[in-house]
Amino acid sequence: MSNSGNGRARPYQGLVVGLGASAGGLDALDRFFAAIEPLSNCAFVVIQHLAPEHKTMMDTLLGRHTQMPVQVATHDMPLGGGHVYVIPPNSVMTVEDGRLKLVPRAATGVTLPINVFFESLASDAVGRAIGIVMSGTGSDGSAGVVALAGAGAWVMAQDPDSCRFDGMPRSAIATGAVDHVLAPEGLAKEVTGLATNWSGPDSSALTHARIFAERDGMEQALRLLAGTMRIDFSEYKSKTLLRRIERRMNATGFRGIAAYSDYVASHPDEVLALRHELLIPVSAFFRDRDAFNSLSENVLRPLLEERRSGDATPLRFWITACSTGEEAYSIAMLTLHLMEEIGVEVPLKIFATDVEPEYVNRAAHGKYPSAQMAGLPEGYHERWFQPAGEGIWQVIPRLRQQIVFSRHDLLADAPFTQMDLVSCRNMLIYLRPDAQQRVLRRLAYGLKAGGSLFLGSSETPGELAGDHTALDNRHRIYKLNRRIQRLSPDDLLSGGDGRGRRALFSDAGGEGGKGAHGFQGAVDALMEAYVPPSVLIDADRSVLHMFGDIQRYLRFKGHSPTLDILQLLPKTAAPIVATLLHSAARDKSLQRSRPLPIDWGTGALEETFHVTVRPLDTDSVRVSRLIVSFEPVQREAVHEARILDDEAIVRMSSKHVADLERELELTRANLQDSIQELGTANEELQASNEELMASNEELQSTNEELQSVNEELHTVNAEFQSKISQLNDVNADLESLTRAARIPLVFLDEDLCVTRFTPQAVSLFQLRPGDIGRPITDLNHILDFPDIYDRVREGLEAAASYQTEVTDRSGGQWLVTILPYTPRGGKGAKVVMSFIDLSSVKDVRWLQNILNALPENVAVLDTYGVILRTNRAWDDFCLRNGGTLGASGQGANYLAACRSAAASDAYARQAYEGLLALLEGRIPHFSLLYPCHSADEHRWFLLNAAALQGGGCVITHFNMTGWIDPNRVDAEGGARGG
Structure with missing residues (x-):
């Protein structure tokens, strides 16, 4: 590993595998590391929920199941390949420049260490990260896997069936960002495959070069995806496609795009995996809170204020690329909240669309893990969501009823129209510039004059900027100045067809020139003159686009608008059109009805028309687009029919009967199909019943586990009882201590x-x-x-x-x-x-004061001759005569000092013998007159000692120099005892 200029080692450039686990995670981690061989190009980082006050033993426990070194992380520790790092207790860990960073865990509030580490890994190890969520309760890791998926990382989760606690894996899977759901052994195998096929951080350019060299294979893969996914990926940016396809190639071990394309063609499960890779949902509630605040004040509030005057015109919003629905629900919550704040109630209809049916289905269910609730403003979580399982929340029915979710491809399907607000955030950045402008023209066509466009932070109206006024340029909110009346055929067709059409227009004079405008005018004139009023619908009967004056044949009803064509037709025509649609989709051929009257229930028959149904994609397995045309019956033809002879009338009646019989046969066939569908539904219900029975068995198993937990609680209770008994003993000891003191x-x-x-x-x-x-x-x-x-x-x-x-x-x-x-x-x-x-202490002080007042040198000895107390005269005499208080003051042994001097001084020997007899109780008192001469004076002192009751004695030394005759003392001096 080379060193940089500042002497610091080059940051780690290998794969980083983050493993998040909680309750029951030790078993999962043991199984994972036992099944994986040491990988020199992988650094494994284990993030687990640990009790802050306990020292972790995770490094020791994991070390038993792997040959790789396992160590507890420290602050600023560099990552290394073939090593396992474990988060320490009471810490939150991130990764920065290939080094682990630690900060203390917050003392209060909820800490989600797995989310924190995964989010830092997403930004630090782009293209080198693998995130795995294992056994645990709660939803920690869910927000982190979304961040990892958005950064192009591999995301996996432990199979809930193999977990002791499946809350965390299920919450991660619910985000839709997980690539693989496997048991720990399968996760180990998948990581080994990724590490084996991964050729380093600089492999991307080499892979791209190989892919461009195999352009035919690339186009084959895109055609295959377009056919199976109904999405034209040729309009997406090539770098985005290459990065996503490269991840799947690395995961499956293919080095060439052609071979991988053949593999995709023969493996439907890989088609789903690649589809998921290319369409990763990156969404959140109130993503970029400031932008939503601006939308509320600049768009939603003015729209509602305009309707305070009594205008009951419904608000119509179109949320494109809605992913799993968070943005649509955010705008709905914001609008309903403002309605209550302003005091106005307006019908609200939000159309939320996405190209991926799976995401649309999840959005329609409106269920989200707890981790995704963090972005909600205060009070929104409790008001707009209700619990739907452990760690799962579902939007309340009132909020769900405001939104219609449906599949829609912005690049291929006709736009919705007459919208007050169109939102398209962070989707255009994945498209080529020409495709971006085509989508922007479609979005502008869908807006009313004065409607608002809400884009992502990196997106602008581009060449349509002149048609918009910026309400908030920073947050990309624009107002449409004028209504766009029509779109060119180029904008109505899908990406592939659009390129052919653009070439045709270029031959006519160039796009945007006179030739293009002349051709467009000719097309419009021909459509108005010869094309009957028609409607383009999808397989679900939803209206995608309308041609000509269609208002006579279709009408919206009630206060809940729908795009289902059968709900928009007159009641007399709807059953016949339903039969024609079924027959056209089944036979893939044109179907035509008998003349039908327009009857809107007013009693007057306004017009008679034929209904013609043309399936468009007849070469596909399933018809997904149909054109329904309404061809008016000419009045002349009606008049001529009235004057036909009887034979002609009979022929028409026979034809009418034949048509009715044909329609009856079609109705019977439709009924038979419905019966078969009901039979299939019944089988599905039976399967669901079996699943419920299986769930009941699982609940019984859970009950057994709860009984086991109950036994553990009994054990813990016994331990607590023991602790309480010990506490009672300590409390009794404390009571006795305080009483005895x-x-x-x-x-x-x-x-x-x-x-x-x-x-x-x-x-x-x-x-x-x-x-x-x-x-x-x-x-x-x-x-x-x-x-x-x-x-x-x-x-x-x-x-x-x-x-x-x-x-x-x-x-x-x-x-x-x-x-x-x-x-x-x-x-x-x-x-x-x-x-x-302090009363006794006061008495002692009083006694000391009395002793200090005496002129004699006074000391109190214990039974061993140790000085217990002296007066001031004793201490002063000791210091004046060159002695120290340490040798003659309190604590010194006076009897021992006399014994030491007895060998050379007769007076000292007499003092020692007399004091010893006194202390031993042989005599009650003792006196001794002895000399204590100084250099300039002859001095004589009288020593008096008296025994104390209970042991010890008190001695005094009185200066007798001026009171006695020295000559007589020398003749008669000595000791006196009694």
């Missing part, structure tokens, strides 16, 4: 409420057993300490002890100590107040 003690909590007190404290604070839990400030005390409670509060705030001496009302002295403390676990500070009676 016989010291007044008062325990308070952080609110100064009494939690415990000793009997000796009763006299100080007039306490009673019922005062437990009562604020101490409510009680009187006998101490001369008026600010005692202020001192307690200061001690709690500063966490510092306080000590002082005070008196009580009777003159007694007390040493008051205020000591704050924090119980184990750190839950709230407490304080203990102790009170020590």
Whole structure:
């Protein structure tokens, strides 16, 4: 590994596999690592929910199942291939420049460490990331896999059937961003395949070069996808297609596009995988909150304010590329919220479309994991969603009823019209520039004059900017200045056909020149003169486009608009048209009705017409487009029919009967198909019943697991009982200790409420057993300490002890100590107040003062001759004569000092023998007159010693120099005992 200029190692460039797990995840991780061989180009990072106060043993446990080194991550640790890294407890981990970064876990709130790591991995290891969600409860990881999928990473989840807890995998799968759902062993195999076929971070350009070299294979793959997916991917940017196709080639082990194209043609499951790869849903509620706030103030609020005057015109919104529906529901919630705020109720109809039927189906169900609720404004989650399972929320019926979800291809299908708002966010960026402009023209055609266009942050109206006014240029919200009356055939056709048409127009004078406008005018004139009023519909009977004056034949009814053609026709014509549609789709041939009257229930027959149904894609397995034409019957023909002879009338009647019989046969065939469909539905219901029975068995299994958990709870309860017994013993010990100490003690909590007190404290604070839990400030005390409670509060705030001496009302002295403390676990500070009676200490001080007043040198010895106390005269004499208090003061052994001097001094020997006899109780008192000369003076001292009751003695040294005759002392001096 080379070093950069600053001396730091080059960031890790291999694959990074992030494994998120929670409850039950240890078993899944063990199985995964036991099934995978060491991979030198993969770094594995394990993110698990760990208790913050416990040291992790995950590195040791995983190390038993893999040959790769396993270590607990530290801050700024570099990633390395063939290593396993485990998140430490009480930390949130991210990856930046190939190095692991750690920050402390938040003390409050919900922490989702898997989401945090996956989102950082999505931005740091583009093209090199693999995200895996394993066993666990909740929805952590769901938002992370969406971010990974959006960055082109491989995303996998553990099969819920193999999980001990399937909440996290199911939530991740529900996002639609998961590529593979496998057991841990299957996940290990898939990662091994990806790592084996992955040729490094610089392989993309090489793969692209190979793909361009095999252009025929590329076109074959795109044609195959267009046929199976009904999507023309030739209009998408080539880099986007190449990046997505390359991922599937790496995953399946193919190095050439031609071979991969053949593999796709023979494996329907790979078609679904590639379709999923190319159409990854990237959506979120209120994505870019500021943009939605701007939409609310600049578009929605003015629309609702206009209708306060009583205008009941319905609001019509079209949300294109709606993915799994989050944006459509966001705009619906925002609009309904504004209606209540402004005080106006307007019919609202939102058309939400996407090219992928699977996403449309999921959007229609309106179910989302808890992780996707994070983007909702405050209060929206509880109001607009209801629980639909563990960690799953579903939109309420009122919100769902505002939206019609349907499949629609912006590049191929005719646009919706007369819209107040069209949203197309972050979809145009995937298309070629010419396709972007064609879609923008379709979107503008779908708007009313004054309607608004809502685009993504990187999108603009382009060459149509002159037709729009920017309401908020930063957030890409525009207002259409004038209604676009028609679209060119180029804009109405799909991408493939459009290119042929564009070439044709270019031959006529160039696109945008006179030739193009002349040709368009000719087409319009011919359509108006010769083309009957017609409607283009899809296989679901939804109207895609209308040609000519169609208003006489179709009408919207009621307050719930629908695009189903059968709901728009007169009641007398709808059954016949339904039969014609069924027959045309089944036989793939033109179908024509008998003359039908236009009867809207007014009693007047306005006109008679034929209905003709033409299937368009007759070469496909399933007819997906049909044209329904309404051909008026000429009045002359009606008049001539009235004057026909009887034979002609009979012939017409026979023809009419034949038509009726034919329609009856078609109706019978339709009924038979319905019966078969009902039989199929019945079989599906039976299968569902079997699934419910299986679910019942699973519930029984779950009940057994709950019984096992109950047993575990009994075990935990027994442990708690043992802990409680130990706590009771400790509490009893504490009670005995406080009673034996016989010291007044008062325990308070952080609110100064009494939690415990000793009997000796009763006299100080007039306490009673019922005062437990009562604020101490409510009680009187006998101490001369008026600010005692202020001192307690200061001690709690500063966490510092306080000590002082005070008196009580009777003159007694007390040493008051205020000591704050924090119980184990750190839950709230407490304080203990102790009170020590200083009366005995006062007596000792008084005695000391008396001793200090005596002129004699006085000392008190214990039974071993150790000096217990001295007076001031003793200490001063010791210091004046060159001695130290350490040798002759308190704590020194006076008897031992006399014994040491006895060998060379007769007076010292007499003092030692006399004091020893005194201390041993052989004599009651002892006296000795001895010399203590200094350099400039002859001095004589009288030593008196008297025994103390209980042991020990008191001795005095009195200076006798001025009171005695030195000559006589020398003749008569000595010791006296008795």
